[in-house]
Each structure stands twice: as structure tokens, then as C-alpha cells.
Amino acid sequence: MTTRVSWLVLLAATAFPRIASADLQVSGTFQYEKRPMKNLTRTGLRCWKALEIRPIRFAQVQVINTATNTVLFDGGTDANGHFIGVISDVPGPTADIVVRCFTHVRAGQFGSQVFNVTDASNVEYSVPSSLYSGWNVQQPLDIGTVTAHGITLPSGHMDHPFNSLDNLVWMLSYFESQSGYHPFDPLRVVWPTNNVSNLYVPNDHTVYLNVFRGGDNDGVQFHEMGHYLHISYAAGISGSWVGIHDLMDSNQDPRLSFMEGVATLFTGLIRDFRGDFDPGYYVVCNPTATGASEMGYRFEDGYGVYPVGGAGSEAAVTCALWDMSDTFVSPDGNSVDDDPVDGSFLFQGLLTGEQLMWNALLQVFPTLPPTGQVFESLWNACFVPIDWDHQPELSGAFDAWQMPMHNDSAEPDNSAATGTPLSFGVWSPVHTLYYAIGAPGAPGNGDSDFFRFSPTVGLSNSITTSYPNNDCYSVFTDVDPYVIVKDPLGAIVGQTDSGGSCGNSGNGEPDRNAGVTFVPVTAGTYTVEVKSASPYRRTGAYQILWH
Ligand SMILES: [Ca+2]
Numbered sequence: 001m002t003t004r005v006s007w008l009v010l011l012a013a014t015a016f017p018r019i020a021s022a023d024l025q026v027s028g029t030f031q032y033e034k035r036p037m038k039n040l041t042r043t044g045l046r047c048w049k050a051l052e053i054r055p056i057r058f059a060q061v062q063v064i065n066t067a068t069n070t071v072l073f074d075g076g077t078d079a080n081g082h083f084i085g086v087i088s089d090v091p092g093p094t095a096d097i098v099v100r101c102f103t104h105v106r107a108g109q110f111g112s113q114v115f116n117v118t119d120a121s122n123v124e125y126s127v128p129s130s131l132y133s134g135w136n137v138q139q140p141l142d143i144g145t146v147t148a149h150g151i152t153l154p155s156g157h158m159d160h161p162f163n164s165l166d167n168l169v170w171m172l173s174y175f176e177s178q179s180g181y182h183p184f185d186p187l188r189v190v191w192p193t194n195n196v197s198n199l200y201v202p203n204d205h206t207v208y209l210n211v212f213r214g215g216d217n218d219g220v221q222f223h224e225m226g227h228y229l230h231i232s233y234a235a236g237i238s239g240s241w242v243g244i245h246d247l248m249d250s251n252q253d254p255r256l257s258f259m260e261g262v263a264t265l266f267t268g269l270i271r272d273f274r275g276d277f278d279p280g281y282y283v284v285c286n287p288t289a290t291g292a293s294e295m296g297y298r299f300e301d302g303y304g305v306y307p308v309g310g311a312g313s314e315a316a317v318t319c320a321l322w323d324m325s326d327t328f329v330s331p332d333g334n335s336v337d338d339d340p341v342d343g344s345f346l347f348q349g350l351l352t353g354e355q356l357m358w359n360a361l362l363q364v365f366p367t368l369p370p371t372g373q374v375f376e377s378l379w380n381a382c383f384v385p386i387d388w389d390h391q392p393e394l395s396g397a398f399d400a401w402q403m404p405m406h407n408d409s410a411e412p413d414n415s416a417a418t419g420t421p422l423s424f425g426v427w428s429p430v431h432t433l434y435y436a437i438g439a440p441g442a443p444g445n446g447d448s449d450f451f452r453f454s455p456t457v458g459l460s461n462s463i464t465t466s467y468p469n470n471d472c473y474s475v476f477t478d479v480d481p482y483v484i485v486k487d488p489l490g491a492i493v494g495q496t497d498s499g500g501s502c503g504n505s506g507n508g509e510p511d512r513n514a515g516v517t518f519v520p521v522t523a524g525t526y527t528v529e530v531k532s533a534s535p536y537r538r539t540g541a542y543q544i545l546w547h
């Protein structure tokens with residue numbers, strides 16, 4: 001080893017004088033204009049802050065001889081937007097030189113994949129230095145500071161493509177900080193497109209930003225890049241449930257709500273990683289020069305979309321996972337947290353809540369079937385292969401968003417013998433479909449709840465489930481109750497997935513509750529079993545009525 005090092009030093013020492021005399025050093029700084037967003041939640045208010053100047057970080061830089069159209073140097077900027085290129089043996093005595101910085105993450109910064117921003121024709125954006133005609137190649141060339149300005153389309157919509165590049169850099173930096181390894185999938189960001197919405201296409205490894213709300217909107221850009229993180233590294237996701245979604249809808253397919261809620265969460269987590277003040281919010285600004293806010297909300301308290309709740313609400317998924325991740329030191333202007341996972345303790349393995357979530361995403365999710373995960377999948381993944389501890393705090397944080405991940409007080413009631421008595425005409429207390437045997441109360445593995453009652457022979461009797469408080473407009477629970485009624489001899493007298501108390505009017509969407517009507521012919525104790533009719537709606541709250 002010693003000999004080898006000495007040999008390298010010797011080589012460098014003897015080679016140095018020859019290179020120095022013929023090298024051309026080119027240096028400079030690239031920066032870009034950024035339009036920061038305001039944290040607004042109300043529609044119609046001006047949404048953009050004044051332009052700021054930021055360095056173009058970790059971007060590809062080329063020194064080009066324009067006379068011969070040859071690339072003399074191919075490198076990149078550093079964290080401050082600076083670059084230095086040393087070019088050997090430049091044909092002289094003069095050259096026509098331009099230096100160009102591209103919306104392309106410099107080679108090797110995040111492993112070997114390509115990360116770039118292009119237009120719809122797959123052409124990268126770039127910003128050139130001045131042209132240095134007839135430059136004496138014996139002299140160092142300092143191009144000074146070059147600024148990339150924004151682009152305004154004829155429609156008035158704007159973007160700063162180097163801002164999109166910087167968002168890419170932040171996203172990838174955040175991913176590496178959590179995963180400990182380089183990304184293994186590339187990502188291209190395309191702006192502008194005429195798609196009706198922004199989208200991430202997994203097979204293309206491409207984020208498509210539309211002209212309406214894609215430009216400059218860090219929130220939507222990080223949301224779509226969040227899909228890249230989730231789908232590339234945590235789960236293969238496909239199904240007819242993937243599609244258009246609505247922030248304000250508490251009654252979406254819970255698989256869609258989970259996927260979208262996780263993506264929006266990343267807008268807050270990446271901003272937090274970036275050091276933004278009050279990072280936990282989502283806002284969309286109209287990308288025109290005078291753009292107003294279109295929508296937005298705050299993850300800490302749901303302000304802007306509140307009330308939201310349940311695993312069928314993507315906003316609730318975001319808020320719940322935000323509470324799992326934020327702490328009293330989160331930079332939101334106060335030194336408290338409003339949920340039990342507040343940074344005052346660490347999970348097993350000295351993991352923060354955020355790290356535990358990433359552990360679930362990166363270590364557990366890839367082992368699950370690629371049929372779409374729901375919030376319960378994330379919850380359960382926080383308790384394998386070991387109990388990472390602090391189940392009560394996590395459960396408490398999720399309760400606030402109407403996602404009850406714990407046994408109800410009637411458990412265990414998973415058999416006819418342990419069923420809870422029903423009183424005629426009186427709604428039961430709220431029960432949950434969730435069951436875990438013993439400590440720590442997780443992971444849950446599906447639930448059956450039994451009830452008992454003694455109807456009068458010959459009279460019509462009904463068993464009906466409802467959302468909590470018999471509120472047809474409360475879809476804070478995504479559970480899909482299935483009811484089975486049996487007579488004293490164990491024969492089924494009715495079973496159904498439909499016919500709940502709200503008919504089909506609940507929140508304009510089909511009621512998932514169940515109701516059975518029958519006339520008893522055998523005297524004695526009847527039983528009702530309530531369980532979930534759906535493999536992806538296994539948890540949630542309900543009440544039951546004998547009438
Ligand atoms: Ca928290």
C-alpha cells in the first residue's frame with residue numbers, strides 16, 4: 001500500500017507542470033429565479049411571493065467550443081451553483097467559448113440514473129453564458145454569474161424550469177437521507193403539457209406538469225415526485241381504482257386515498273427537509289404572474305379542508321402521517337406538537353416517527369401484494385418484524401383523524417358466545433372493526449363482532465348498521481360492514497352487504513352499511529356477526545341497531 005501511494009504521488013508531481021501550461025480553466029456561477037409560494041388556504045388570494053435568487057445546484061454544465069460545436073468539458077455545479085472546469089490541451093491560440101447549464105442533475109450526484117427537466121419534446125432547458133469569441137486559451141475564463149429567468153407562455157402561464165430541477169434535487173436528497181442508498185429509478189419532469197391534470201406515469205418514470213397548475217408549484221411538483229418515491233421504492237401499484245381524485249372527498253376508494261395522501265405528505269416532508277418555515281401545507285397557485293391560490297390546506301390541523309377523516313380521505317391520510325412525522329421541533333412557529341407522537345420519545349431502533357414510516361415503506365411494503373395498500377397496511381407495517389413500540393401514541397395520533405386502529409371495548413367478541421347484548425330500539429355504542437390479540441394491540445388481522453338479541457316470534461325484526469351517530473353524511477369511516485344473522489339453532493336467517501340505514505343517499509355515494517329484515521320462527525337467542533365485506537375496507541367505526 002505504501003509503495004502504491006508513493007507511486008501515485010510521484011506521477012502527479014511529474015505530470016503537473018506539463019498540464020498546467022496547457023490547461024484552460026473555466027469557472028463561474030449559475031443561479032435561477034424562483035417564485036416562492038405563500039401558505040394560503042383560501043381561494044382567490046394572491047399566491048406568489050416576490051422573485052428570489054437561488055443557486056442552480058448539482059446541475060450539468062458544459063463548456064462548448066461554438067466554432068467546432070464540440071464539448072470541451074462536461075461537469076456540474078456544486079451546492080452553491082459554482083463550477084470549475086479544467087480543460088487540457090485546448091487547440092489554440094484562441095477559441096469561441098460558451099458555457100451552458102442544463103436542467104439535468106449532474107452525473108453521479110445521486111448514483112447512475114438520469115434526472116432531468118424537459119419540455120414536451122424531451123428537450124432539456126438550459127441557460128448559456130455570454131459568448132466569448134476568440135478567447136485566449138492560455139487565460140483562465142471566469143464567466144461570472146449567469147441567471148436563468150422564468151418562461152412565460154403565450155397563455156400567460158409561467159414556470160422556472162430550474163426551480164423544477166431544484167425540486168428534483170431536494171426530493172432525491174431527501175430520499176437518500178431516509179433510505180441510505182441511491183435511487184435506482186430515473187425521473188424526468190416534463191413542462192408544459194396540455195394534460196388536464198398533473199400526473200406521474202410509473203412506466204415512463206415521468207412527471208407530467210400541466211400548464212394550468214404545474215409551473216412553479218412546489219406543492220404539486222413534490223406531490224407527483226412523491227408518487228415516484230412511493231411507487232418506485234415502496235410498492236408496485238396498479239388497478240382500476242387509480243385515477244382522478246378529490247382532496248375534499250372523504251369517501252374515496254381507500255387505496256386511492258392512501259396513494260394520494262402519501263404523495264401529498266411528501267410535499268410537507270421534503271419542505272421540512274429543505275428547512276422551509278411551516279412546511280406542512282399543500283397549496284396550489286395559478287401559475288400566471290398574478291396567480292391566485294386555488295386550493296390548499298394545512299396538515300397540522302386540516303385547516304382548509306376540515307373536517308376530514310377516515311381512510312377514505314386522502315387529506316386525512318396526509319394529516320395522520322404528518323402527525324406521525326412532525327415533532328415539537330418542527331419549524332412551525334411554536335415549540336409544541338398537537339399529537340402524541342411529538343418527538344419526546346423514539347421508537348425501537350432509535351427511530352423517529354418519520355423514520356419508522358420510511359422503514360414501513362422501504363422494508364415492509366415491497367413484501368406486500370402489489371394490489372394497492374391502504375392506511376391499515378401502513379399501520380400494520382409499523383409492527384413487523386418486531387414491535388417498534390409506542391402503539392398507544394401512534395394509535396392516538398391516528399384516532400384524531402378518525403382512523404381507529406385499536407380494539408374496541410367489547411373485544412374480544414369474535415364468537416357467538418362472547419357477543420354483546422343488543423337492546424331493542426337503541427343504537428349500540430360505536431364499535432370498530434379492528435382486532436389484534438394481546439399486546440401491543442397491533443398488527444390487526446381483521447375482525448368479527450358478535451351481538452345477541454332475543455326477538456319475538458312471528459314479528460318483523462330488523463338489524464341495521466350505520467356510520468357513527470347514524471350520520472348518513474359522515475363517511476369518516478371507510479368500513480364496509482357485512483351482517484350475518486343466525487337463529488338459535490345456528491341457521492342463517494339473513495345475510496347482506498347492503499340495505500343500511502342511509503339507503504343510497506349518504507353523501508351522494510352508495511351507503512356501504514348493511515341491513516337484514518326477517519320474521520323469527522324459532523324462539524331463543526339470535527346472533528349477529530358484523531365483519532368487513534371488503535379486503536381493503538377492513539377497519540373503521542360503525543353502530544348497530546335492533547329494531
Ligand atoms: Ca407529531
Ligand SMILES: [Ca+2]
Nearest residue numbers: 323326338339
Ligand atoms: Ca402534529
Ligand SMILES: [Ca+2]
Nearest residue numbers: 432433434449
Ligand atoms: Ca370490534
Ligand SMILES: [Ca+2]
Nearest residue numbers: 413414448449
Ligand atoms: Ca371483534
